[in-house]
Structure formats: structure tokens, C-alpha cells
Amino acid sequence: VRNLYLVRHGETTYNVEGRIGGDPELTAHGKEQADALARHFSRVEVTHIFTSTRRRSSMTAAPLKAARPDCRIMALPEFDEIDAGLCEGMRYEDIQSEMPEQYAARMRDKYNYVYPQGEGYVTLRERVERGLKRALFIAGDAPGVLLIGHQAINRMILSHFLYRRTEDVPHIYIPQNQFYHIVATQRKKLFELVPFM
Ligand code: G3H
Numbered sequence: 001v002r003n004l005y006l007v008r009h010g011e012t013t014y015n016v017e018g019r020i021g022g023d024p025e026l027t028a029h030g031k032e033q034a035d036a037l038a039r040h041f042s043r044v045e046v047t048h049i050f051t052s053t054r055r056r057s058s059m060t061a062a063p064l065k066a067a068r069p070d071c072r073i074m075a076l077p078e079f080d081e082i083d084a085g086l087c088e089g090m091r092y093e094d095i096q097s098e099m100p101e102q103y104a105a106r107m108r109d110k111y112n113y114v115y116p117q118g119e120g121y122v123t124l125r126e127r128v129e130r131g132l133k134r135a136l137f138i139a140g141d142a143p144g145v146l147l148i149g150h151q152a153i154n155r156m157i158l159s160h161f162l163y164r165r166t167e168d169v170p171h172i173y174i175p176q177n178q179f180y181h182i183v184a185t186q187r188k189k190l191f192e193l194v195p196f197m
Contacts, residue, residue, distance in 0.1 A: 001136050003144040005046065006154055007179035007196075009056040010034045014089075015176075021081060021088035026059045033176055036197035038063035046144035048072050050135045052079040052153070060148050074138065078131025081150035085118020110170040121152060121170050128156040146179075154180070162191065 010030030014022055026034060041064050049064065051057040053075045065073055087095050087102070096103040106113040114120035139145045149157065155172040158164070161184050164172065177197050183190040 004182040005146045009060040021084040034060045040196040048139045082152035083118040085115035
């Protein structure tokens with residue numbers, strides 16, 4: 001794979017309400033972001049698109065899929081967002097008031113914190129690395145691969161290439177209107193944050 005483009009799904013109803021996890025759909029604004037993404041990538045040499053199995057990820061891919069029937073699209077569960085366990089669907093302020101000890105523990109050490117009955121960044125690493133390996137194997141020597149992921153997933157993938165300190169990982173900036181362009185070969189490494197709308 002020569003070029004890896006890493007983008008987060010468009011805005012969802014949960015993003016607007018400040019809720020975490022779940023399987024929400026895109027808002028009207030999120031659909032506009034997906035349309036803009038399709039406009040941008042209809043001019044880029046991309047042969048493979050990987051999504052998670054969540055609706056927000058596949059809905060973000062949908063306009064591009066329509067514009068580029070030549071692209072191979074695959075949904076990999078390894079790229080599903082971090083599982084917030086008992087906190088799925090909650091707002092951060094609900095967690096703070098209803099489960100203050102959990103909220104405080106995550107604030108203290110966000111990377112190593114694991115949601116009750118769910119995952120943490122620390123446990124996510126293995127699954128994301130597995131997904132990345134799988135995607136890169138499937139894509140082989142493809143000129144361009146687009147991965148439409150989630151906030152925590154994309155942080156993990158950036159950390160794979162950027163070797164970020166683990167305590168920085170849960171805070172990496174993952175916008176919904178810009179994508180990361182990653183070129184990582186043995187000889188050169190390029191990371192660029194590119195706006196598409
Ligand atoms: O729904 C989960 C979030 O996208 C992950 O963000 O780790 O900053 O809470 P966070």
C-alpha cells in the first residue's frame with residue numbers, strides 16, 4: 001500500500017448529543033461531510049475502502065461507493081469503535097454524575113482505563129493492529145487505501161505509524177472534515193492532515 005488515507009466518520013446524532021458509542025446514523029451535516037469526502041476521493045487513486053461494521057462508518061462510505069463502483073469496499077469489525085461497555089450511549093456528564101469513580105479513573109489515566117464490561121485504549125491496540133494487518137494484506141500493493149474509522153480507532157492507527165507516547169494517544173486530534181494522508185515506506189514517512197470540506 002503506497003498511500004493510506006485515514007478519515008473519521010461524519011457527524012452523528014450521538015456526536016450532537018455528546019453520547020458515546022452505540023450505532024447512530026449520520027446527521028444531515030454528517031451526510032454533507034460524506035458527500036464532500038466522495039467529491040474529494042473521486043479524483044484520488046484509491047482502490048480499497050475499509051470501514052467498520054457501524055452504520056456511521058458505512059454511511060460515510062456510501063456516496064463514495066456510488067461514485068466509485070470500481071473500489072473494493074470491506075467492513076472489518078476490528079475497526080469498530082472502542083466498546084464503552086456499561087457506559088455505551090451515555091454522555092460524559094452522565095458518567096460523571098452516575099459513576100463518578102469511573103469518570104475519575106478515566107481522567108487519571110485515559111490510556112490504561114478500561115470501561116466496565118468494555119474496552120480501553122490499552123486493550124484496543126491488539127484488535128486495531130490485527131485489523132490494520134488484515135487490511136494492508138488484502139490491499140497488497142494498492143496505490144491508495146481509504147480507511148473510514150472512528151475517533152479511538154484512528155488514534156490507535158496514527159499511533160502505530162507515529163509511535164506516539166501512550167499517554168498522548170487518547171488525545172490525538174481526529175476531526176470529521178479532514179483526513180490524515182499517511183505514506184509510510186522504509187525510506188520515507190509522510191503525515192499530512194488535509195481538509196476535504
Ligand atoms: O465514542 C467514543 C469516542 O469517540 C472515544 O473518544 O476516548 O476521547 O472518549 P474518547
